[in-house]
Amino acid sequence: xxxxxxxYRTVYEAIRAxxxxxxxxxxxxxxxxxxxxxRRWLDAFARRRGSPVPDATIEDSWRLYALSRIVQMLQLHYxxxxxxxYRELMEHLGMxxxxxxxxxxxxxxxxxxxxxxDRAAPITVVSELWPAYALGPLLVTRAGCxxxxxxxxxxxxxxxxxxLYWAYVRxxxxxxxxxxxxxxxxxxRSRFRRDYALDGVFHYNVDGKPKxxxxxxxxxxxxxxxxxxxxxxxCTKPDEDRWPYDETWREES
Numbered sequence: 001x002x003x004x005x006x007x008y009r010t011v012y013e014a015i016r017a018x019x020x021x022x023x024x025x026x027x028x029x030x031x032x033x034x035x036x037x038x039r040r041w042l043d044a045f046a047r048r049r050g051s052p053v054p055d056a057t058i059e060d061s062w063r064l065y066a067l068s069r070i071v072q073m074l075q076l077h078y079x080x081x082x083x084x085x086y087r088e089l090m091e092h093l094g095m096x097x098x099x100x101x102x103x104x105x106x107x108x109x110x111x112x113x114x115x116x117x118d119r120a121a122p123i124t125v126v127s128e129l130w131p132a133y134a135l136g137p138l139l140v141t142r143a144g145c146x147x148x149x150x151x152x153x154x155x156x157x158x159x160x161x162x163x164l165y166w167a168y169v170r171x172x173x174x175x176x177x178x179x180x181x182x183x184x185x186x187x188x189r190s191r192f193r194r195d196y197a198l199d200g201v202f203h204y205n206v207d208g209k210p211k212x213x214x215x216x217x218x219x220x221x222x223x224x225x226x227x228x229x230x231x232x233x234x235c236t237k238p239d240e241d242r243w244p245y246d247e248t249w250r251e252e253s
Contacts (some may be wrong), residue, residue, distance in 0.1 A: 223234045
């Protein structure tokens with residue numbers, strides 16, 4: 001674990017050990033009050049500019065990964081009824097809520113699917129379990145959504161239950177994260193997946209660099225399905241032991 005991750009490691013251990021009835025009041029809010037330095041660093045990171053994507057060191061990536069792990073853990077705890085607590089967490093650390101009413105895999109994570117009678121019916125957001133947040137143009141977390149769609153766009157069992165990559169923990173489905181399988185300290189030295197919305201372009205996994213051949217049994221469209229949705233939503237091929245982490249993509253928003 002890098003020293004810059006220590007604030008997140010501290011609250012991570014406190015969350016795991018907590019046995020009371022008000023995690024936010026007893027653990028999260030007191031922790032937030034001591035994070036002025038982290039808030040300043042995140043604010044400075046949000047204001048970085050690039051051509052078009054800002055640079056980030058490996059230590060920056062580890063730090064953002066630690067933040068994302070805490071966000072994911074607390075998404076399991078917070079419910080729509082405790083949305084004010086979630087908002088306090090995110091906004092105290094300088095993130096802003098993203099409103100994206102029309103479904104797009106850049107902004108939305110599929111949690112559940114209602115099958116439409118019309119096969120051609122596009123994917124639409126039915127309800128939001130937690131909102132999307134960004135740090136400047138950097139996506140920190142997608143919105144968790146219940147969606148409705150026709151079979152031409154989603155297969156319910158696949159979209160709901162396939163392995164979700166770049167995810168540390170979820171209640172409802174299996175996940176795969178580069179930290180999984182490593183020791184207690186080594187697991188924290190995982191890269192954060194950086195996705196940017198810049199000047200009308202979505203930049204997916206900007207730090208992806210081909211280090212090994214792509215999964216040879218997947219077509220390009222299937223690899224992009226996994227990269228964009230972070231899981232399979234229609235592809236019927238096995239989803240275990242995939243390696244999407246080197247893939248990167250840009251598209252008009």
